[in-house]
Amino acid sequence: MNFDKKNLFQADISNCEREPIHIPGRIQAHGFLLAVSPDTYTIIQASENVREHLGIPADQLIGKRLNSLQAGTRFLGDLLTDLLNLGLRNQSLEAMNPYRINLQEQEWNLVSHQHDNAVILEFEPAMIHTSGQHLQRLLAQSLSTIKASWSMDQLLDNAARQVKKITGYDRVMIYRFWPDWHGEVVAEVKEDNLEPFLGLHYPASDIPRQARELYKTNRVRCISNVYQPDSALYPVLYADRKRPLDLTHSLLRAVSPVHIEYLKNMGVQASMSISLMYQGELWGLISCHNYTPRQIDYSARVSVDLVGQLLSAALEYHKDEDDQSFTQQIKEAGQTLFSHMLKDWNIVRGLTQYETTALDINSATGAALFFEGKLHTLGQTPSDNEIHGLIGWLQTTNTDTVIQTTHLANQYPPAATFSAVASGLLAIPLSREMNEYLLWFKPEQIHSVSWAGNPEKAVNIHENGSIKISPRTSFARWVQEVRQTSAPWKDAEIATALKLREDILHVVAKKANEIRLLHEKLRKAYEELDAFSYTVSHDLRSPLSTIKSYSEIILEEYGEEFNDDARTLFTKVIRATDRMNILIRNIMDYSRMGQNDLQVQSVDMRKLLSRLREETLVTEKSRALTINILNTPPVVGDPIMVLQVFSNLLSNAAKYSRQAQSAVIEVNGFRNEYEIVYSVKDNGVGIDMKQSGRVFDLFKRLENTGQTEGNGVGLSIVKQIMNRHKGKVWFDSQPSRQTTFYVAFPHMPVAQKNQ
Template structure:
């Protein structure tokens, strides 16, 4: 609530340079005995002239806070007001120092708080399951705060909430398992929960206190109370709590990878104040829970990742051994159903649809492919609610509410499709989730808080379990494996033949221009320089001779460059100059060049295993130069930036990975990565043309290799490139 605070405390805003009060809550006369209008413009020592804390005056407290780079890290500052213990909480914001005064409990309870927090840590570590973990955290927060009800409330992808743990007084009706609509906690409120991890409402029936004056200094707007612990709450939220019968509440944010995972929501059915140290102890328990959630989620993801990646490797070996994509995917004990949680898979190849498991009929699969071609240009597509997107898909929603697709060839209708079944759920809402709309006396419509919280059951259909990031990444890797095999088969030439003919004609014209139009004048420049140097050497001073020698050397370098360009332009038609390459030497030189140009950054470029690769030196060098340059570029904002290169030797191929901790890639846009001139949305602020990865993929195609990647936005990206071993070394 802009410009107002809760009534149990006091707020004062001062200028740090001269300690003059510029704003204060209207109830500060209780502290100073001076009307707030007269207090504005006075130094802060006029507020509490006789207030002391451990022998220090209020001015000394402020001086200590201002000398500290993070004054809020020293909160709370203990003092007495009218012989009663109190806390002062300080923070700096918008060029001002904010002082907030709150009552506090008995000063001797610090040891008890430490004991309870230590016990909470032990219980979290001892929890064996997710349910145990959540229930233990709810129980500890209730013991610590004394609220009537403590719930752990988890957000779903659509921001609806679900009560997943609860501790309450015996006489209260349980809320465990109930869902709450996203509109109960709107987007702007969720953004504040990411900034203020703890929010407390002491008494919903108390009138909030205005701040005087309304406008802050000369800025012609109210002071920003984003970081205030006393900030008043939206009247709509107060009305919402009253409708629930709640008179005081506290919420503590639960974070996962920087985003809001859920809340610890505390309710009390009479006014209740929780002092600052107790709130911070509850916050610490929430942070322990958040850290444990992330750790357990990472463990689960890693185990699932290892399982399906091993199966994907088996699929690749089966397809290579059979030299048949359909057989390798569907006709062995390990099938395309073993790389994700789908119940059915359809493979559309050579005009035929082959299915395994529970799937729509082949004709329905063809309808889905036509819908994909009309609605998406991406090479990979996923949804967990196909019946809501595609007309007619409701008829087979029992087996295909979830869809994951990789495109092999749009022209030939060649796709692989995985299906997940409909997950019919009975969602128990805390009242009808639709917000009522009322009309006030002026005739304006107003969204009102819900008044009913009785259990209201809704059946949700047409949806499946969502696809996990690792499932999408593995499907992308499988697509690269399949395309590698297709590229080795002669039937792929019939699609590319016309495109290649045009490209070759343009390439021949380019080669002719370079070899004739550039080489001739370049040879003249070199020849004339040599003639001058030879015929007039006695008349030329040393500086002129040195310049002529440099011209001759530069001409030689340009001639070599033209020769290399011509060689590269013909790479699609000529044999590669393939040999076993010393990757340790190549990568070390690249690292030295990159580190030398990035001296101003905290950059760690780590090279691990470097098995040799069989390939063309110039082209392989270009591949790794491109990958390392991208990794360094997209970690520009990381401190430190970490890039790790590692190689693994397999029976048939050598695979290298280049991992960074940069901006990451949304796997839902993965299909665009290797298309010419395509750039993702989160890379728009970084210099680039969208050509590098397309060229890299073409070079790997010439080597019968492949490239794929997996990524998590804002955490990491790992690109993989693989090179087949030469026949004689197998």
Template sequence: MIVPTANIAHSGINLTNCESEPIHIPGYIQAHGFLVALTADDFIIRYVSENTNAFVNRSATDLLGKPLDALLSGTELPVADVAAILNVGKRENAWSRMNPHRFRLNGRDWNLIAHQHDNLIILEWESADTTPGNLEQQLVAEALTEVQSNRTLTELIQNTARRVKQIIGYDRVMVYRFSADWHGEVIAEEKEPHLEPYLGLHYPASDIPRQARELYKTNLVRIIADVGSTPSPIFSVAEQREAQPLDLTHSVLRAVSPIHIEYLKNMGVQASMSISLLYRGELWGLISCHHATPRFVDFPARQAAKFVSQLLSSALEFRKDEEDQAFLFQIQQNEQKINSQILKDWDVVVGLTQHPVTALDITSATGAVLVFDNTYYSMGSVPDESAVAGITNWLGTEPFDTVFQTDRLPELYPSAEAFRDVASGLLAIALSKDLNEYVLWFKPEQVRKVTWAGNPDKPVTVAENGQHQLHPRKSFEAWLQTVRNTSEPWKDAEISVAIKLREDILQVVARKANDVRQLNERLRTAYEELDAFSYTVSHDLRTPLSSIRCYAEIIMEEQGPAMDEDTRVMFQKILDSTERMRSLIRHILYYSRMGRTELNFKKLDMPKLLEVIRDEILVTENKKNRSLRIEFGHMPSIYGDPTMVNQVFTNLMSNSAKYTQRAKEAVVRIDGRETDEEVIYTVKDNGIGFDMKHAAKMFDLFKRLENAANFEGTGVGLAIVKRIINRHRGKIWFHSEPNRETQFSISFPKEPRTP
């Protein structure tokens, strides 16, 4: 049984057909030629176009299932000549180099274009032009010479359009460049004077669907000789798999989608030709050619036009690579400089942000932000800090681990529309998503006026059967659109160098973390040595000190009556000095061990704790026959280690008592208050005070202010207080006026925190 292999694409067209239509197996060819497909092993005819009868006087019914002889038996073309060509093509897989083969068939000159697909050899016959090809050869030679010269790319593109027009004789030849979203723009045009210009017009991506773009990468030249002709169906014998539609991916006669035919008719085009422009194997653009009347261009002329386009593709690749390499080299140099800065400074922040070359210089961005260690470091023009915080929080929810980039940030993150003037484009590398650490680069909005060739939205109509049908637009009048919320796209070079910078930063961070581990190990060793030293101080030094004190007391007791007054005073100074030394040793031991003592947090009864300290201080001070009053205000509870908190208030209250000795009516007041987050206590006195200019060394170990020189002390007490407060994750601050007052304030978190 003889069956047609036509695809359903030539019947109803619904909304899903445009992107999914299998255009490589339409089941039809164009009417200006005919097609025969043979099995490669025995040259038996398995597919044939219906119009074959018009060219060789044999119907499809007569030919299907027959050997090649049946096709040529009634012509002057020897079967052996064709068979020899097919055998060479099979043996050497040299189809593209061999095409076309010129034959005379039934009084006409024909070009035979052959190729093999799977186990089928597909023969396509087209009319051969009898005019000489000298002009084509001359134009190709000129194009080759021009590409080798130092012409600008713009000139090369425009001259390519002109030469292709001269070769094929079409009314209009356009060079059409694709953007990242696959919509196209006419960037060069050669046309007849009476035609309106299309230069600068944009065409939506839907004009050339995805599957068509894929075919353009494989089959570089396509021609539609007559939009108004009726395609010829392809027939096959219904035997097993042979009844499947013939794959016409590499065909030169393949019919096109009815939607595209309707599109061309709406434009007033009767013949069309397209030539692919590739960059690194991907579709960069098209040379799109239109003619107002049917026009066939034979295979050699099409190949000449293709060669000119391939020269342009080579120039595109060379010039673009040259430009990209120059840009890449520059930003790579900057990245290497930044890496050297980071290593030299041993500081990520300084290396990235505080040199003449910063992180901003590895892209063409206008602003950058380093988000590191809960701090924002800005370079150039960037959104405000709250906006950047919003971006980083959003990035934390996005599914990427290394790099993120977009030139349409407001479309993905609507809040960005508020600052699109500085950040419509975003490139981000994640240093640590868990810690919310990133380097961000921003590009501003580029407001563009895009002129479309007609409204880019395809109209939908409802047929009598209720089915929705999609049709190409009928009007191609200029349709202006303002494009917002987009930036200049990110280059591959920018992304790759940003990734390299990320690796360099993380390496330094890792090395610093390793250094911290080593320092911790050294610190542990130092603590062990300090323990040994503390034991030496407490044992080896305290023992001879006790002996000195003991011997001095014995001498004073035994020789007391015989001593003169000067000698007695000297021995008393020995006793006082040994007591001060014992106190100093005791404080040093406490300070050194305090940092490693485990805290035991409890809710403390502050009235009870403070009253015990007050009683101890008053007992000591009353022996000195002085007037001292210690007052309490509000005393809220705090969470802390009982021993350490006792030490804090003992030091502060004792200092206040000591430094009010010269006051006529000495007063020390302790008062507490609560906020939402913490409990704050103040210890205030009316003692000698101090100049705030000297406050910087208040908590230094063994440091004492000048006006305290005449008062007993070791210079360790406030250092101990500061260390205890730090262990409790609290704060300490102070204010003083000489000879008037001093106030120390300390705060503790309301809830205990892990130190």
């Protein structure tokens, strides 16, 4: 019945943030626990102190049916069985909490819940400090007082006072988390003889990550006596899980030894915490301390939980109300900037040269715009060289939307030299490719933080070399001067910056992107394309037709006079002109691909592929070839171009599988959330993936295709068509084994036309 506390609880440098506090394998010993199978009502785990309260050793309960339990109340097992039947049948175990039971002339609260494939029954002594009617009056008074609070400070102060009235703890604090998860006492009500904690800060390590996650799930957490030994659960490992029972929702769950030591160092013997939530995240805690052991009845805990929920709702209201005016102001400034930029399509003038500038959409004291190779500044900023260095660093980051920090020197050390004007940075990339950014700066805000003792935990090295982190032993006020840090960026400031970024990109897209990046390339490309098309159609096709015609005439009229070599040469000339005609036609198709509008409609792929299969089999009738067509979901696209795509893919698959003894081509399609994907697989010569970058290049053929007819245009056409459809084409291959080409057509309305 013993288990290794050392392995389960030792808190050292490597596991402090990973201590499994939800499966401690123990409970607080002022109550006891039974875990029951929800199917058979068999007892599968029990706290070892059950013997003190039921007179039965824990190991003798394991494996027995709940209805066999007799203790205090003769028919306790039947009563519990009936309660579980009712609760599980109605799926409302928690609705019966607490159920009052008398055991050995003592009143107990039975609190039950289902978790980790077990029904967990927890028995806790009923501790009535106030009558039910008085408790209801206190709760009603608390709710009215909190609702009537007109400011955030008054709201927090009133909530702390009402919780102290309900619970009677020596000290009640409102503890708020900062963005880095360290905490600050922002409201406090205490006994007169206690020193104040109001305004003190506590490091994030005092309430580690896994504890904060549990506070989001289990809103009220009580510790009745830090000096009372815990009671272990038997057996140590739960059922076949090879770990202790999950006590995430348990009200008796034992406390981390590190936290127990922490409370003892503070002189606290009992505590309670109530979670405060804001928009689904942990905002803070109502933290209650008592300097003697204290247990709070379940009904009182339910009351303070309601107070915590009401306070959480009030926090959202007050915080949103406080932010609303500022948010509305910067939103209006952002809209004004957008109007300025639209007036003359000038980004720089719109952001920097009117009465409302980029400095008006947040609380920054300086701003810099680097756009089209020039730097423009507003307010108090670092020097031009320092800003250029900062932009160079921004280029190395991975963020594409917004970068914000209140401690720039921590991420970009050279910023320490200009922290007086730019300890805080908010930056939005406008174009990473063109190195264009808009930046805002906040100055250094030197301030003092009063910590409850030195926030660094003590590190002790034992004789065996193990390293153990111990909770702080001193909580005396410890003042730290904070430098190179700015005031925080508000969520509304970040959101408005993101909106401004979209506005700028909208203006740029309308005025500049197509013009400054594509105009010159398009002009040259169309001039070359027109010249190329003219050359192909007139200078090449006409003489080629003449060569073929004269060759056919000569072969027909004088062929009988030629020897075999001469006839073979003329035949080769005629075949070469045919191949050249095909190549010219493919080139013309490729050159026109970017000019013709898409005639988009739903394409019946079963019909299209069946037609192509028949044509391919006729062309390849002299060899063993099988073409299997599997799933054929329809695609939306230009029917002629879709036909070209699959015609090229099927002809390539047939062509490059001619060396296979039994060639097989498989075509299959499937639909996912975003697109229709088709694959065309063959068992031919394959492609060396080292040459994969050349596959879709015009006129490029791979090394292992030299003996197979082709001109290196077909796959380029496929690539062009898929680009026109905003789709994709890719492949994978194993040389001498298989090649699979994939094409993906995006979902789009049938009526959509090419823009």
